[in-house]
Structures are given as structure tokens and as C-alpha cells.
Amino acid sequence: MLIRANSCPIRALAAAKVSRVPWAKGRQAYFGRRKNKQSLDAVEKAAFFVTLDETEQGYRKEDPVTSMDTYAKSLLHGSCYDRWFDKTFTLVVFKNGKMGLNTEHSWADASIVGQLWENVMSSDCLQLGYTEDGHCKGDINQNIPFPTRLQWEIPEECQEVIERSLCTAKSLADDVDFYSFPFDTFGKGLIKKAKISPDAFVQLSLQLAYYRDMGKFCLTYEASMTRLFREGRTETVCSCTTESCNYVQAMEDPTQNVSSLQQFMINSHHFISIWIAADKHQHLYRLAMTGAGIDRHLFCLYVVSKYLGVESPFLKEVLSEPWRLSTSQTPQQHINLEKNPEFVSSGGGFGPVAADGYGVSYILVGEHLIHFHVSSKFSCPETDSHRFGKNIKQAMVDIIALFGVGMNSTK
Structure with missing residues (x-):
């Protein structure tokens, strides 16, 4: 399904989340018969959605920070009427040829979409290739049908529903404070030289960064795949542990310096070392992957309690704490970046x-780069995505310094 970004804002109906x-009421009242039903059926039976966006997006050397933030926000929500958020994914093609995806989350997780797009890129560019004039190699299919313009009948009262939905969606979108930045001081190559799991290292860095940013700890969500099981989706790794808190507090002890902290890591008679905190994180991750996590089991109990109409003080308490730090990693798997940087x-x-x-x-890109996406809400006076991003960078540098491995060794 292909649609231009500056046409009718019907898609705003699906944006007000x-x-x-x-x-739901709009579908029943205005899209259940005649032209509107036929057009909506055409949209919903399409495999995915394509938006031809009239804006130019992408990384610009002269403005690296703002350009990446704008690029990310555009893919996240656009103008709120130029993405069909109910579709599996929207392929967004910008005016300057840059492109990206906006994905609806219920049908699959981000890692699935990442693998899909990597496979598309690798097969298109590395296997099929292009001609000298820039066209894709291969035979032209003459039987592809021409585009058909969809017809809609939008009465005034339906237009009012659309405008209200658009207003709600824009209010949500405008409140998103987004910071997208590359961390290239070092990558997983150097982290592995320190003999620590790269994911555990990043998660411990996030704990230190959050403590410095907010002055406290919080319930932390890290998504773990459960694809060892049929139809498995995700489980939660609770990254904020007693071990990680002890380590962060040791890092923030004003009586400690790098030298004493290095000794503290070697001799952990009185403190929990970063390795113990990292090992605990890896243990929790393995439990989550193998079906021994707790969050999805709690959710199942919650669903059953609702079905039975049973009030559970236990569930009410354990499910009331919000995930103030929600994290996820999107792995890169198909493309060899050493050969194809x-x-x-x-x-x-x-x-x-x-x-x-x-x-x-975050995504661990090759051996020498980690890219982060940080989001928060402008309406919250306590949070600031760019401030937190700076704290993440500093935490990464401070922790790697303890291992005595040179940050230039990967260059």
C-alpha cells in the first residue's frame, strides 16, 4: 500500500494511542460500507504500507545532533497522519532518498524487523547489485498492476473525529524528547578484552548513568527474547539488582578514585565487584531466555485474576511499580561490517x-561502535534525554577505565 504524506489525514485515526x-467507533460508523469499506479493506489486506515523505531526513555532518534527533522522531511518529500505525510496518521513503521503518509492535518484536531489513539490504546490495546507471539488476516484470487511487467519502462528523484524533496524536508526538547518538569512543571489541559481556557492560553503564541523572535507582526493564519456545516473544530482565546497586554506589563513593576502584575490583572481600554484578545480569538473562523469568508469569496471573474477578493484593502491589527505565537491544546479524562498513x-x-x-x-554495531536512542517526555521536569545521553557516555568511559585497557587499542 502506497500513499503520499500530504494527502488526507484519515490515518490519524490510528495514531491516537x-x-x-x-x-473503533469511527470504523463502525463510517468505514463499514460502500467506498470506505472497500478502501479500508485494501489498506488492511496490504502486506505493509509505504509513505513517500516530502521532508528530507538523515545524518548531516554540519548538524549531527539535531539531524539525527529529527530523523528518529520522523520515523517514530512523522506528522501523525502520514504513517498507518495499525499496519505491520510503514516503509518511509524521504525526499532525499533516505528511508527507514515505523513498526507496529503487536505482530513482532524489534529484532524481527531489524533482521528483516538487514536481509533486504544485504540481498539487494550485496547479492543482486545495481547497474552503472543506478537501476537494480534483473529482468523487468511487465505484469505489475498500476497504482489505484482509493476513494473515500468523509462526512463532516467523521472529519471532526479525524481532527480530534490528529490533535491528540500531535500532542503525544510533540511531547517526545528524543536523542539519537553514536558512541564511538570504544565498542564491544574493547569490552570483550575486559572479559565482560558487552550487554551486561551497557546495562551496568545505564544503571550508573541513571543514578547520576536522577540520584536514585529504579525498576529497570530489559527485553529478552524467548524464541527458544514456539511463538515465544519476550521476557523481562530486571537489570536493577542488589549487585548492580552495590557496584554503582561504590563507583559514586567520594572517597574512591580510579586506582582504589581498580583494587576494589580485584579484591572484593567487602564489596560486590562489577564482575559479580555482570554475572548476575547474565544469569537473569539466561533465566529469561529459557522461560524461567517472572514478569510474563505475573502477567498471566493478572489475566487469570481478571477473568475470575479475583482481587489480588499481591499482584496489585508488584504490578503497580512503573518501568522508569525501559531498555532494549537490537542485534545486528546478517551483514559483515568489517567487509562492508x-x-x-x-x-x-x-x-x-x-x-x-x-x-x-541500543545497537552494538561491529566491534567499535554502539548507537543509542534515548527518549523521555518534555512534560516531565525531571527528565532530559540529552542530559541522560551525556551521562551514559560518561558512565561508559568511567567503567572501562577501571579495566586498564586502552581505549585507542581498537582504533
Whole structure:
């Protein structure tokens, strides 16, 4: 399904995610018969959605920070009427030839979409290739049908519903504070020389960064895949542990310096070392991957309690704490970046889960680069995505310094 970004804002009906009621009622009242039903059926039976966006996006050397933030926000929500958020994914093609994806989350997780797009890029560029004049190699299919313009009948009262949905969606989108940045001081190559899991290293860095940013700890969500199981989706790794808190507090002890902290790591009779904190994180990750996590089991109990009409004080308490730090990693798998460095990806991101929290997505790109996406809400006076991003960078540098491995050794 292909649509131009500056046409009718019907798609805003699917963008107001605070409540799905207006869209549900709108479908029943205005899209259940005649032209509107036929056009909506054509949209919903399409495999995916394509938007030809009239804006220019992408990384610009002269303005690296703003350009990446704008690029990310455009893919996240656009103008709120130029993406069909109910579709599996929207392929967004910008005016300057840059492109990206906006993905609906219920059908698959981000890693699935990342693998899909990597496979498309690798097969298109590395296997099929292009001619000298820039066209794709291969035979032209003459039987592809021409585009058909969809017809809609939008009465005034339906237009009012659309405008209200658009206003709600724009309010949500304008509140997103997004910071997308590359961290190239070192990457997983150097982290592995320190004999620590790269994911555990990043998660411990996020714990230190959050403590410095907010002055406290919080319930932390890290997504773990459960694809060892049929139809498995995700489980939660609770990255904020007693071990990670002890380590962060040792890092922030004003009586400690790098030398004493290095000794503290070697001799951990009285403190929990970073390795113990990292090992705990890896243990929790393995439990989550193998079905021994707790969050999805709690959710199942919650669903059953609702079905049975049983009030559970236990569930009410354990499920009431918000995920103020929600994190996820999107792995890169198909493309060999050492041989094809031009395929470096910035990964993808998402909005904050809690109104007073942060959303952090990261991708370990090759051996020498980690790209972060940090989100929060402008309406929260306590959070600031760019401030938190700076704290993440500093935390990464401070922790790697303890291992005595040179940051230039990977260059």
C-alpha cells in the first residue's frame, strides 16, 4: 500500500494511542460500507504500507545532533497522519532518498524487523547489485498492476473525529524528547578484552548513568527474547539488582578514585565487584531466555485474576511499580561490517514507557561502535534525554577505565 504524506489525514485515526475507542467507533460508523469499506479493506489486506515523505531526513555532518534527533522522531511518529500505525510496518521513503521503518509492535518484536531489513539490504546490495546507471539488476516484470487511487467519502462528523484524533496524536508526538547518538569512543571489541559481556557492560553503564541523572535507582526493564519456545516473544530482565546497586554506589563513593576502584575490583572481600554484578545480569538473562523469568508469569496471573474477578493484593502491589527505565537491544546479524562498513546501522528506538521515565534502545554495531536512542517526555521536569545521553557516555568511559585497557587499542 502506497500513499503520499500530504494527502488526507484519515490515518490519524490510528495514531491516537491514548484511547482506541474513537477509531473503533469511527470504523463502525463510517468505514463499514460502500467506498470506505472497500478502501479500508485494501489498506488492511496490504502486506505493509509505504509513505513517500516530502521532508528530507538523515545524518548531516554540519548538524549531527539535531539531524539525527529529527530523523528518529520522523520515523517514530512523522506528522501523525502520514504513517498507518495499525499496519505491520510503514516503509518511509524521504525526499532525499533516505528511508527507514515505523513498526507496529503487536505482530513482532524489534529484532524481527531489524533482521528483516538487514536481509533486504544485504540481498539487494550485496547479492543482486545495481547497474552503472543506478537501476537494480534483473529482468523487468511487465505484469505489475498500476497504482489505484482509493476513494473515500468523509462526512463532516467523521472529519471532526479525524481532527480530534490528529490533535491528540500531535500532542503525544510533540511531547517526545528524543536523542539519537553514536558512541564511538570504544565498542564491544574493547569490552570483550575486559572479559565482560558487552550487554551486561551497557546495562551496568545505564544503571550508573541513571543514578547520576536522577540520584536514585529504579525498576529497570530489559527485553529478552524467548524464541527458544514456539511463538515465544519476550521476557523481562530486571537489570536493577542488589549487585548492580552495590557496584554503582561504590563507583559514586567520594572517597574512591580510579586506582582504589581498580583494587576494589580485584579484591572484593567487602564489596560486590562489577564482575559479580555482570554475572548476575547474565544469569537473569539466561533465566529469561529459557522461560524461567517472572514478569510474563505475573502477567498471566493478572489475566487469570481478571477473568475470575479475583482481587489480588499481591499482584496489585508488584504490578503497580512503573518501568522508569525501559531498555532494549537490537542485534545486528546478517551483514559483515568489517567487509562492508558502509552498512553501519543506527538501529531503532521507542518512546518512554513511563511519563517520568526513559526509553533506551541500543545497537552494538561491529566491534567499535554502539548507537543509542534515548527518549523521555518534555512534560516531565525531571527528565532530559540529552542530559541522560551525556551521562551514559560518561558512565561508559568511567567503567572501562577501571579495566586498564586502552581505549585507542581498537582504533
